[in-house]
Amino acid sequence: MNEFTRRAILDRVRLATHFPSKGQTTDSYLNLPRTYLSSGQLCPEDRVALMIERLREYGADVVESTVKDLPAAIATQLEAGGRHSFVAPPGIPPAWRDKKFDWKIDRHLTHDEIEQAEGVLTASYCGVADSGTIVLHHSPTVGRRILTLLPDWHLCILNASQIVESLPEYFQRCTQPPAVATFISGPSATADIEMTRIKGVHGPRFLNVILVNDQSASHSRAPKRH
């Protein structure tokens, strides 16, 4: 490593910025203007409705389900996709994996094995209604990044209680920043040729979302006071 270059660059930067101290830096950071909207105004039902509307605008396929009917809803969606071989992360409940289909659980699957799967089933971390964004923190129920990338068809389970209205609310939820995260807003797309939006370039071309009405949308957001 070239320590000389590193020192030279940092010295030039310090000289150009007149050597601010660490205390000055922290103070001025905390005083930055943040007058933008940091909390949503919609009621839980409207929030969910907005999420669905925005997802559909991107061309994602969205169905709603109750907690009890979720395994059946998953089976219906898998059936409708017309595909047979699926991969899933290890944390996915066995009840979600309908026996009619061919499942591979990702315990060190090779790239080729994942590539050969026709679809993938995962949970998610958060939904941002304003932009129709699904945030994946790559936990045991969401899986490695590659899992939601190579298969052409992604079925994603999102609970109503995981939906926030605006992006700043997602950041409020993250008390611990994730080491790895993927924000998905609709299926892969491009507008590089004459600004015509084409769905599906390299990522999954089909994004399917099952929105689970877990009935606690308003409760989970209230701070716990005991």
Place this chain on the structure above:
Amino acid sequence: MTPADLAAHPILDPTLAPPFPQAALPVLRNPQLRKNVAHAIDVIQAKRAKLVQEKADWQELRAAASAIRNHALDNLAYYLELFETRCTAAGGIVHWAADAAEAREIVLTILREENATEVIKIKTMTSAEIQLNPFLEAAGVNVFETDLAEIILQLGEGEPSHIVVPALHVNRGQVCEIFARRLGLPDLSDDPQALTTAARNYLRKKFLYIPTAIGGANFLVAETGSVAVVESEGNGRMCLTLPRTLITLAGIEKVIPRFQDLEVMLQVLARSATGERMNPYTSLWTGVTPGDGPQQFHVILLDNQRSAILGRAKERQTLKCIRCAACMNACPVYRQTGGHAYGSVYPGPIGAILTPQLMQMHHAQSLPYASSLCGACYEVCPVKIDIPEVLIDLRAQVVDQERKRGARFFDPMFLGMKISNFLFAEAWRFRLAQLLGRFGLRWFTSKDGWIHSLPSLGAKWTQTRDLRGLPPQTFRDWWATRATDAGKEEK
């Protein structure tokens, strides 16, 4: 170099490119190219305008984004060191490059250690800035661009003309021709869906077997040592996830203080860049994650004149840029000339201020003049860079430079300014000049009151636009008579 040659092979190296007015000619004379550019610009502009309108707190977000970027730059050394510490702790390897040559060498050294003869690439403005691809090709490394627009340009041997939609000057017919020829698909249709599928098939295997990737960074998060990349197609995710080794090339100005700052930056970036509420994919990663993604991760922090720009009061704001391209989409000059005229990988208003500074004002001196100073770029900029202010300051630097050169004395513009200076110094000289001008120009003024063509130097103006003839009465004359007329009426 003739305009026809320039049209076929635009030069994006500021040290070699012709001055802006000359480089703009091929596009101005090519109606098809102008149509392609205008169409693309109109589509993005309309989408952006709609989404900005619906965002109730847009101005507040802009103010916050601007303040965060200013703060990061004011405390850049602190945040760079913090980023380095956190990224290293998470398993990343941080390199520092003073200039383009050093950055290229670092990349090549890593590739040699990996025995890499092929690399896949995410679209990276910084790599274009340091002209990485030709260097790697010369060193025997095959470089595969993976962004659709970059593939079009790489296979068609074209040059980018926009920083977000680099192939916006190429239409579907041209893309079809390039893919048919280079990918061996003679029966390919010019339907964008078919063309996109062709690109997907072409790259799929490359993603799976090439173990080394090079990409850039939209943001470096100092607090966590994480890197964020925003994209639409998924080629970025492929390059960030599948290879064994990942090299991220980023300018030192890319750092933001904390993870939470992304709540502002991501909201303004997608809306400004592509007119979307959020781009399809945003990836965030921190060093190396065991079992997930590349197990070797290098970050190259590139200075390349940025620390010098940082030291100049008015110019520092240039570094706030988040490369959304809203300024070029809004620019009336870019809309007419397209990107190639700027002779740099950074076109449009941001290019007009960034390129000359990256060149230490030794090249690209015509770019600060490639603007009408209308201020549309400042109005749309999500981080509030006052581009006109910087343009004017750079113009002053160019004039200072030229004044130092003796040859300037014979330049018509310089002479004109000297003469004006003399005429404006005394009222009687000015009035005399007005009088002579009125009589002189009468010869060239048509009956409709316009001057359509002037001889010699004046032709430089009239060959592209008409000039209004001088009115029979000057304002001062009118003012003087007005006072007496009013007096008469009272009587």
